[in-house]
Amino acid sequence: MSDSGYIIEMKHITKRFPGLIANDDVSLGIRKGEIFALLGENGAGKSTLMSVLFGMYEPDEGEIFLRGEKVRIASPRKATEMGIGMVHQHFRLVSNYTITENIILGSEPLKRVLGFIPCVNMKKAEADIAALSEKYGLKVDPKAVISDLNVSTQQRVEILKMLYRDAEILIFDEPTAVLTPQEIEFLLDIIRGLRDSGKTVIIITHKLEEIKSVADRCAVLNRGKLIDVLDVATTSTAEMARLMVGREVSFTSDKTEAQPKETVLKVEGLTVEGEAGNEAVKDVSFEIHAGEIFALAGVSGNGQNELADAIAGLKTAVRGRIYLNGTDITDLSIRKRTEAGVAYIPEDRHNVGLVLPFTLSENLALKRYYKDGFSKKTIIDRKAFEENGTRMIEEFDIRSSRGNKTVTAAMSGGNQQKAIIAREIALKTPLIIFMQPTRGLDIGAISNIHKQMIAERDRGAAVLLISLELDEIMDCADTIGVIFDGRINRIAKASELSVNEVGRFMMGVEDKQGGGTNKVRTGGTAS
Amino acid sequence: MKKLIVKLMGGERFQTMRVSLFCIITSLIVGAAILLAIGKNPLAAFGNLLQGSGLMPKSSYAGRQNMFTDFMSFLDALTPMIFASLAVSAALKAGLFNIGVSGIMLASGFTASVLVGQSELSAFIAKPLVILIGIAVGAIVGALIGWLKYKFNINEVVSSIMINYILMYIITFFINTFFVDPISRQSKTITDSARLTLSGTRAFDLKFDVSLAFPLAIICAIVIKFLFDRTTTGFEIKAVGLSRKAAKYAGMSVPKNIILSMTVSGALAGLAGVTYFCGYFASIQPGVVPSMGFNAIAVALLGNSDPIGCIFSSFLVTVISKGSIYMSSQQGVEMEIADLITSVILIFTACAEFLKMYVGRLSMEQGGSEEAGEA
Numbered sequence: 097m098s099d100s101g102y103i104i105e106m107k108h109i110t111k112r113f114p115g116l117i118a119n120d121d122v123s124l125g126i127r128k129g130e131i132f133a134l135l136g137e138n139g140a141g142k143s144t145l146m147s148v149l150f151g152m153y154e155p156d157e158g159e160i161f162l163r164g165e166k167v168r169i170a171s172p173r174k175a176t177e178m179g180i181g182m183v184h185q186h187f188r189l190v191s192n193y194t195i196t197e198n199i200i201l202g203s204e205p206l207k208r209v210l211g212f213i214p215c216v217n218m219k220k221a222e223a224d225i226a227a228l229s230e231k232y233g234l235k236v237d238p239k240a241v242i243s244d245l246n247v248s249t250q251q252r253v254e255i256l257k258m259l260y261r262d263a264e265i266l267i268f269d270e271p272t273a274v275l276t277p278q279e280i281e282f283l284l285d286i287i288r289g290l291r292d293s294g295k296t297v298i299i300i301t302h303k304l305e306e307i308k309s310v311a312d313r314c315a316v317l318n319r320g321k322l323i324d325v326l327d328v329a330t331t332s333t334a335e336m337a338r339l340m341v342g343r344e345v346s347f348t349s350d351k352t353e354a355q356p357k358e359t360v361l362k363v364e365g366l367t368v369e370g371e372a373g374n375e376a377v378k379d380v381s382f383e384i385h386a387g388e389i390f391a392l393a394g395v396s397g398n399g400q401n402e403l404a405d406a407i408a409g410l411k412t413a414v415r416g417r418i419y420l421n422g423t424d425i426t427d428l429s430i431r432k433r434t435e436a437g438v439a440y441i442p443e444d445r446h447n448v449g450l451v452l453p454f455t456l457s458e459n460l461a462l463k464r465y466y467k468d469g470f471s472k473k474t475i476i477d478r479k480a481f482e483e484n485g486t487r488m489i490e491e492f493d494i495r496s497s498r499g500n501k502t503v504t505a506a507m508s509g510g511n512q513q514k515a516i517i518a519r520e521i522a523l524k525t526p527l528i529i530f531m532q533p534t535r536g537l538d539i540g541a542i543s544n545i546h547k548q549m550i551a552e553r554d555r556g557a558a559v560l561l562i563s564l565e566l567d568e569i570m571d572c573a574d575t576i577g578v579i580f581d582g583r584i585n586r587i588a589k590a591s592e593l594s595v596n597e598v599g600r601f602m603m604g605v606e607d608k609q610g611g612g613t614n615k616v617r618t619g620g621t622a623s
Numbered sequence: 624m625k626k627l628i629v630k631l632m633g634g635e636r637f638q639t640m641r642v643s644l645f646c647i648i649t650s651l652i653v654g655a656a657i658l659l660a661i662g663k664n665p666l667a668a669f670g671n672l673l674q675g676s677g678l679m680p681k682s683s684y685a686g687r688q689n690m691f692t693d694f695m696s697f698l699d700a701l702t703p704m705i706f707a708s709l710a711v712s713a714a715l716k717a718g719l720f721n722i723g724v725s726g727i728m729l730a731s732g733f734t735a736s737v738l739v740g741q742s743e744l745s746a747f748i749a750k751p752l753v754i755l756i757g758i759a760v761g762a763i764v765g766a767l768i769g770w771l772k773y774k775f776n777i778n779e780v781v782s783s784i785m786i787n788y789i790l791m792y793i794i795t796f797f798i799n800t801f802f803v804d805p806i807s808r809q810s811k812t813i814t815d816s817a818r819l820t821l822s823g824t825r826a827f828d829l830k831f832d833v834s835l836a837f838p839l840a841i842i843c844a845i846v847i848k849f850l851f852d853r854t855t856t857g858f859e860i861k862a863v864g865l866s867r868k869a870a871k872y873a874g875m876s877v878p879k880n881i882i883l884s885m886t887v888s889g890a891l892a893g894l895a896g897v898t899y900f901c902g903y904f905a906s907i908q909p910g911v912v913p914s915m916g917f918n919a920i921a922v923a924l925l926g927n928s929d930p931i932g933c934i935f936s937s938f939l940v941t942v943i944s945k946g947s948i949y950m951s952s953q954q955g956v957e958m959e960i961a962d963l964i965t966s967v968i969l970i971f972t973a974c975a976e977f978l979k980m981y982v983g984r985l986s987m988e989q990g991g992s993e994e995a996g997e998a
Contacts, residue, residue, distance in 0.1 A: 410872060431874030442872060451862045451869045462862070462873045466855045474855045 102161075103128040103296050104149065104265065109158035111144055118144035119155070120320040126265075131287060131297045133307040133328070135340050136317035137538035142300045143185075145317070146267050149298075150182045151175040181258025182267040185536075187250050191243040195236050196222050199257045228259055233289055246397070248279040255286065266290060267298045272306055273536050276395045277566060277599070284310045302340070302538045304333040316340050341540050351550045354574035356385035359422075360526050360558035361407070366416035368402040376402040378582040379416070384558040384575075386526065389549065391561040391573030391590070393598050399582035400562045401443060404531045407560070408440040409433040421526060434463055439520040441513075443531040443562075449516040450504050457485030457500035460519050492518035510541040517548060528552055529560045534568060546572055566602075570595055580604040639927040642978050646925070646971040647939065653971075654964035663954050672961075675949025676942045692831040699820050699834040699903050700945050703728075704937040706840055706895035707919035709847055710761075710888045712928035714779075716851055717884035718864035723768055723783030724892040725916025726790040731760040731893035732900025733794045733810070733907055737802060740813030740901060749817040750835065757897030758890045764790070765889015769882035779885070787912055795909040803909070810907040819902035836898045841934065843891065848930040850887075860884045892916070918944075918965070924975065940965060 102125035111119040118141045126132045134142040147153050149160065151169040160167055162178055169175050172182075189198050200221045207217035222238040229236050234252045242250060251271065258266055268287070272280045287297055287310055301307060307314050307328060314331075316323040316339040323339050361384040370376030377399040384390040394400055405411040407418055409430035418426045425433050442448040450459050461481050464470050470480050485500040494514045496502035504512060513533065520528060530549060534542040549572060553559050563569050569576060573590040578601035586593075586601045655665035673679040677694025684690075707724050714721035735756040739749050768786065771777040798810045815822070821833040851857035862870040863880040871877050899915065900907050922940050926932030947961025 408872075429874070430871065434874050440872070444868075447866060448868045448872045451866045451873075453865045454862070458858075462869075465858055471855050476853050476855060476858060478853075 101127050103163055105161040106145070106149065107159045107161070109145065109148060109155045109160075111141075111148055111153055111155050117320045119148070121158075122317070122320075122322045123158075124315055124322065124325070126296060126298065127313075128296050129291060129294055130312040131291050131299065131310055133311035133314040134298065134300045134317060135302060135304070135307060135314050135336060137302060137340060137540055140317040140340075140538075141320040142317055143269055146182065146269060146298065146300055149175070150180060150267060176261050176263070179262060179264040180267065181261060181263030181265070183251065183254040183258065183269065183271060185270045185273060187254055189242045189250055189253060192241065194239050194241050195245075195253050195256075196225055196238040198242060198253055199225055199260050203261060225256060225260065228256055232256075232259060232286065232293070234286060248275055248282070251275070251283065252286075255290075263295075265296045265298065267300070269300045270302075270536070271299065272301065272303060276564060278395070278603075280306070304336050304539075307336065308333055337539060340538075351572070352554070354388050354553065356388040356574070357556070358386055359383050360386050360420065361560065362419040362422075363407070364417045364419070366403070366406060366418065367414045368399070368406040368411055369414055370399070370402055375414070376582050377406065380579075380582070380584050381416075382577055382584060382587055384527070384560055386556045386558050387553055388574045389553050389559040389561055389572050390575045390577060391563065391569040392577045392579055392584075393563065393566060393569045393602055394579035395602050396564050398579050400531070400579060402582075403579070404440065404442070404529050404560070404562055407527075408438055408442075408529060434523065434525075437525040437527055439523045439525040439528040441516055441520050441528070441530045441533050443535070445509070445512050445516055450512060452505035453503060455500060456489070456494070456496055456502045456504055456507070456515060457481045459504050459515060460485045460488050463519060463523060488515075488518040488522060494518060510537050513537060513541070513545070517545060521548065521552060524555075525557065527558045527560065529562070531562045532564065533561070534563075534565070542568075566595055566598060569598065578602055638979065638982075639929075639975075640932075642975050642982075643925055643927060643932070643936070645978070646975055650964065650967040650971045653967050657960065657963060657967075658956070661956070661960070663956055668950050668954050668956060671950035671953045672942055672946030674953075675946030678942065681949075687825075687828065687830040689829065692829055695831040695833060697941065697945050698837050699832045701937055701941045702834045702837045702840050703895045703899035703903060704915060704919065704922065704941050705844060705934055706891050706898060707915050708922040708926060708933040708937050709840075709844055709930055710891035710895060711919045711923035712926065712930060712933055713847060713891055714765075714884055714888035715923060715928040716857070716864050717860045717881055718867075719769075719772070719779045719881065719885060719888075720920070721765070721768070721783055721885065721888045721892070722780050722917070722920070723764065723786050723889075724895065724919050725912040725914070726783070726787035727761045727764045727889055727892035728896030728899055728913050728916055729794050729907070730764055730790045731757040731896035733797070734760045735817070735897050735901050736810060736813050736907060737797075740817045740905075741802075741811060742814070742817070744816065746816035749814070750819060753817055753819060753897050753901050754836070754839075754894070757893040757901075759893070761893020761896065762886045762890040765892065766882055766886040768889070769885030772885070773878035773881050787916075791910070791912050794907070798907060798909040804906065807906065808909075810909065812905045813901055817901060818905055819898055822905075834898070834902060836894070836902060839894070840898070843894070844930040844934050847887075847891075851930070856883070895919070927975075 104126045106122065106124045109119050109122045110117065122141070122145060134145065136142045144153065148155050149169065151171045151174050154170065160169060167178065169178065190201065193201070196218065200216070205217040205220050205224070206214050207220070209215045225238045234256055236249060236252055236256065242253065245253070255266070271283060275283060284306065287299070291297055299306070299311065311328045313325060314328050314336065315325045316336065318340060326336065364381050366377055366380045367375055368377035380403060382390070392400060392403070402411055406413050409428060413426055417424055420436055420438065423436065425436055428436060446452060451462065458481065461470055461484055465476065470484070471477055482500050488494065489499060492514050495511050496507050504515065507515070517533065533545050533549070537545070549559055549561065561569070561572055570590070575587065576590050576593050576598060577584045577587045578598055580602060581604060585604070651669070658665040658668050670679060674681045675693065676697040677690050677692070680690045707728070710724050711721055735753040738756060739752050742749065744752065764786065768779050768783050771782045772779045802810045804811045819834070819836045821835065823830055824833050851861060859870065859875045860880050860883065862873065862875060863877050867877055870880070895915070899913060918940060922936045923933055926934070926936035943961055943965050947958055950956055950961060951958045
């Protein structure tokens with residue numbers, strides 16, 4: 097077996113969960129020193145397969161061979177001992193510990209004070225980590241505290257954690273989902289560097305461009321089954337997408353020319369405070385018309401959250417006014433604004449968009465439960481809840497194990513997002529704010545959401561789309577605004593801006609004529 | 624073993640109820656082991672608990688007493704426990720821990736004792752007045768805790784513990800200074816017309832206590848159940864309890880619902896106070912916080928903070944606490960052993976959430992193999 101050149105071989109892996117088969121007879125071989133991508137939609141079984149490899153689940157059937165030997169990986173600890181490391185999508189870091197403390201946690205180097213009292217040898221640890229970060233080009237300050245770091249640095253810490261444990265096989269679960277375009281480039285460089293120094297890398301992703309740019313081979317999973325293993329260099333992204341979704345996918349959303357009418361949202365000189373009391377949004381003014389998608393591009397943490405929250409009423413404006421259809425809504429409560437006509441799909445679907453322990457039907461009624469038709473004189477009409485739920489579940493194809501009665505915490509991310517979008521669209525408001533609506537979703541779900549967004553525009557709604565994905569902005573926008581450091585530094589028709597121009601404005605390039613020599617301001621990526 | 628656990632407690636249907644039952648049975652087994660270890664017959668001892676609560680006939684009775692009289696006095700003890708556990712569960716729905724039930728009980732019991740308990744009012748006016756005062760005093764203190772939470776973001780656990788002490792010492796001071804009964808060293812006994820328990824009622828040749836507030840406790844449980852399950856107010860409070868951010872996003876007022884749920888919780892604790900100090904008892908012992916307010920937390924958790932569940936868990940815990948007096952006299956078992964068994968139950972209840980999680984994980988792990996077996 098060992099001379100097959102595979103460092104890992106997974107043979108006939110089957111893993112079942114109640115009600116579904118997450119992995120159905122999957123057989124894979126991964127070569128030493130390659131970047132191997134696992135491609136598939138949400139729920140295709142990528143993460144489960146890697147969790148099996150990392151010892152978090154044991155397969156019901158099948159065998160794993162590591163370096164030619166049959167192994168049983170019973171726990172993540174075992175996996176670590178065998179040289180397998182994993183960076184989870186949601187980082188596992190202690191936020192009030194330093195980088196060094198986080199990295200050594202569980203395998204601390206010891207020293208004996210006075211010859212017998214065991215203590216953590218922090219000096220040695222820090223030196224080791226500094227050396228590691230030097231070697232792999234992962235610049236970090238070993239003494240920095242995690243909570244002060246931005247997401248991309250935290251990810252670097254996770255990578256260092258694996259390297260510190262001498263991992264040879266590195267698994268990345270959706271590593272780019274939380275990163276900005278620039279950070280993604282940087283990460284992909286790091287991953288290439290890791291391969292070149294002899295590590296084996298496995299990436300779970302559903303972003304085709306990344307696979308194309310970094311991976312050597314790629315396995316496509318669909319509904320738990322292995323569809324194919326492809327040589328990335330000789331396969332087109334369109335082909336990969338077709339295999340992944342199981343049907344042809346059009347990359348460009350077919351949308352007609354916008355027909356903007358009267359002004360719906362008018363923001364004038366809006367200033368909003370951020371978490372730290374700083375001015376996160378500074379003197380921002382713009383308008384959105386009925387039948388127009390206004391897309392706000394920007395690197396994460398440049399005031400987008402605060403701007404959306406301020407329009408929806410979750411944050412109060414320090415200065416400036418917000419008008420909806422000519423009425424000043426700046427001082428209205430959240431509820432009054434919803435009733436005045438603001439629908440909001442928030443970025444954080446787990447903590448904000450849904451009451452996770454509530455059932456699906458309850459969440460689908462979350463903004464209208466008090467209205468006639470859902471309750472009578474404060475007495476809730478359960479039947480109306482159910483009917484409303486059933487209608488939305490059908491119309492928006494929300495999939496769950498128990499329909500209306502499903503606890504939303506048990507639903508997949510894509511379906512949770514569908515539920516939120518269904519609820520907000522059903523409000524039929526003149527303004528809809530989509531904040532990062534497709535984050536972490538697969539191609540099929542993304543194209544669905546884009547279609548819905550465009551349908552809302554065509555219905556005559558004003559749509560504010562805030563996204564970190566440049567492709568999404570370019571695909572959907574009628575008008576593009578670019579926010580940097582709390583200011584909108586460019587507003588233009590989508591047709592008048594190229595991707596590169598938008599990218600430059602996102603980095604804070606001030607000279608509109610653009611060029612490589614412009615001064616680039618950094619910053620604005622606070623976590 | 625693991626399979627058995629999953630079989631017993633896996634799945635969603637009635638899971639909380641089955642987990643609660645599992646907790647109770649396990650704790651009874653542990654209790655039996657303790658009794659065996661000190662050389663007593665656990666079955667006889669558990670029987671004594673039921674006998675002492677009027678749920679099983681004793682071998683002999685004193686004059687004018689039988690199983691019915693025991694049962695009536697059991698109901699009298701059960702009433703404040705139901706109110707107290709409802710108080711805890713009402714706050715839990717909003718994600719708040721009301722540790723202040725004890726202090727509120729003292730405050731409402733004391734206020735009612737002083738204002739009505741010493742007066743000449745007729746029973747028809749005095750008894751409803753005692754209840755109203757209980758509700759009012761409790762609601763005010765509860766609202767205060769809720770207000771402190773939202774206005775100054777003071778953790779309700781801290782503020783309610785402190786309020787317990789503040790109220791206890793103030794009331795102790797007033798009892799000792801103005802209302803002390805020189806013989807019993809307790810507060811002056813309230814008049815029969817103010818008391819919510821008809822003590823020493825004679826009928827059918829028997830002498831027994833009638834808890835007038837017991838039906839009210841049952842009604843309250845049903846009303847609270849309705850409030851949380853079927854009204855928009857309950858929907859809001861639950862949403863606030865489960866996710867403050869999502870509730871705010873949905874346009875609900877988080878402060879309003881926090882204060883509201885604490886007010887309801889306080890009012891229920893106030894009812895517990897008057898049924899305890901102006902019903903089950905007729906006076907207040909100074910310098911002591913009633914432990915019922917703390918037991919109620921565990922009782923509410925055992926009842927899965929469901930109002931109807933609270934009735935059953937209150938029933939169980941009262942059987943043990945009330946029956947233990949008889950058990951200790953019959954078996955020569957110390958009262959502390961009964962307290963110990965209650966404590967064991969409470970500890971196992973605290974594990975209920977963990978159990979649910981553990982079972983969830985086990986059934987995940989086994990899910991595959993079970994399905995394979997069925998296929």
